[in-house]
Amino acid sequence: MDEELTKRKVDHVDICLGKDVEAKTVTTLFECVHLIHNALPDLNFDSIDTSTIFLNHKFSAPILIDAMIGGSPISLKINENLALAAEELKIGMVVGSQRAGLSSSSLAETYSIVRKKAPDIFLASNIGASQLVKGFSKEEAKKCIDMIGADAFVVHLNPLQEVVQVGGDPQYEGVINKIHELTTQLDVPMIVKEVGFGISKEVAIKLEMAGVSAINISGAGGTSWSAVEHYRALALGDKKRSNLGQLFWDWGIPTVVSLIETKKAVKIPIIASGGIRTGLDIAKSLVLGANLAGMALPLLKPATVSKDAIVSLLQKVIYELKTAMFAVGCRNVQAMKRERYVITGKLAEWKIVE
Numbered sequence: 001m002d003e004e005l006t007k008r009k010v011d012h013v014d015i016c017l018g019k020d021v022e023a024k025t026v027t028t029l030f031e032c033v034h035l036i037h038n039a040l041p042d043l044n045f046d047s048i049d050t051s052t053i054f055l056n057h058k059f060s061a062p063i064l065i066d067a068m069i070g071g072s073p074i075s076l077k078i079n080e081n082l083a084l085a086a087e088e089l090k091i092g093m094v095v096g097s098q099r100a101g102l103s104s105s106s107l108a109e110t111y112s113i114v115r116k117k118a119p120d121i122f123l124a125s126n127i128g129a130s131q132l133v134k135g136f137s138k139e140e141a142k143k144c145i146d147m148i149g150a151d152a153f154v155v156h157l158n159p160l161q162e163v164v165q166v167g168g169d170p171q172y173e174g175v176i177n178k179i180h181e182l183t184t185q186l187d188v189p190m191i192v193k194e195v196g197f198g199i200s201k202e203v204a205i206k207l208e209m210a211g212v213s214a215i216n217i218s219g220a221g222g223t224s225w226s227a228v229e230h231y232r233a234l235a236l237g238d239k240k241r242s243n244l245g246q247l248f249w250d251w252g253i254p255t256v257v258s259l260i261e262t263k264k265a266v267k268i269p270i271i272a273s274g275g276i277r278t279g280l281d282i283a284k285s286l287v288l289g290a291n292l293a294g295m296a297l298p299l300l301k302p303a304t305v306s307k308d309a310i311v312s313l314l315q316k317v318i319y320e321l322k323t324a325m326f327a328v329g330c331r332n333v334q335a336m337k338r339e340r341y342v343i344t345g346k347l348a349e350w351k352i353v354e
């Protein structure tokens with residue numbers, strides 16, 4: 001089982017590095033959000049402050065390296081590079097699912113390396129929701145937290161991925177009760193995220209009521225886990241699941257729709273992720289009400305190269321964010337939350353029939 005899990009992790013990374021796993025026809029809908037140009041910003045570009053506070057931790061920019069890696073030998077170097085980059089840039093990071101790290105001390109090191117290399121960052125643990133209903137205990141959650149000195153505990157919701165995945169575990173009955181139970185048992189705040197299919201307002205409300213401290217909406221338009229599992233099923237000769245992955249390739253709530261819905265529905269902080277590719281996407285996320293923006297796939301390839309490769313990509317993104325802040329005339333992240341915006345096209349047409 002452990003070997004199977006490690007092999008799956010390796011397959012996921014290989015597929016994400018080698019194949020086109022992003023959404024094809026669905027988009028984030030950031031292209032339908034327009035910020036309002038300010039021809040008279042009363043500030044200097046160099047005085048723009050991108051720093052922010054999230055769950056009592058200071059970030060130099062509102063960026064989170066979203067959950068990806070751990071649990072296979074190749075993940076050690078990748079996580080080390082991500083950690084070094086996060087520490088240098090003073091941003092946050094979530095490790096990949098720690099299930100593998102619970103069963104083997106050598107695999108645990110592929111996660112604990114992150115805290116060793118990034119002693120000061122906001123760092124979060126990660127486990128899949130289907131584990132929760134299969135008897136995942138508060139002791140195991142605490143082990144995950146201790147493994148990396150975590151500041152928060154992230155549970156990922158991935159029901160669709162579990163169905164499409166060869167060897168997946170689509171067991172979700174009782175997940176919300178387990179989430180509630182864990183929020184009362186852990187000493188760190190809990191964050192719940194999707195993996196790229198989005199959070200609806202109904203789910204957001206349930207999560208807030210269950211005591212969750214923040215939601216990462218991880219909507220559609222970026223990495224498609226149906227796509228990843230399609231390729232894996234194809235390679236393993238599982239025709240049923242490879243077809244399913246193709247059919248559900250573009251499933252999900254576009255990131256912007258999920259962000260707007262969730263923002264309206266709950267008061268807890270929100271992380272925008274799923275297809276965040278530029279600093280302009282992050283600027284739009286802030287204006288739409290997000291507290292942070294998370295990025296995963298774009299950081300994977302640079303993470304196989306070096307810390308500097310990740311830093312240089314993220315510095316470009318931060319420069320783009322600062323440019324957007326200057327162009328709307330906002331000196332800091334707080335001011336972005338008060339900005340007006342325009343929606344057009346498919347986003348304006350999006351209507352949920354109740």
Ligand SMILES: Cc1cc2nc3c(=O)[nH]c(=O)nc-3n(C[C@H](O)[C@H](O)[C@H](O)COP(=O)(O)O)c2cc1C
Binds near residue numbers: 013221298
């Ligand atoms: C290689 C890879 C591995 C991932 N593994 C996890 C994981 O273990 N746990 C999790 O919560 N999300 C995982 N994700 C999902 C991301 O955290 C994120 O929600 C999703 O990829 C959408 O963001 P993106 O479009 O920027 O990639 C993974 C993503 C990638 C690319």
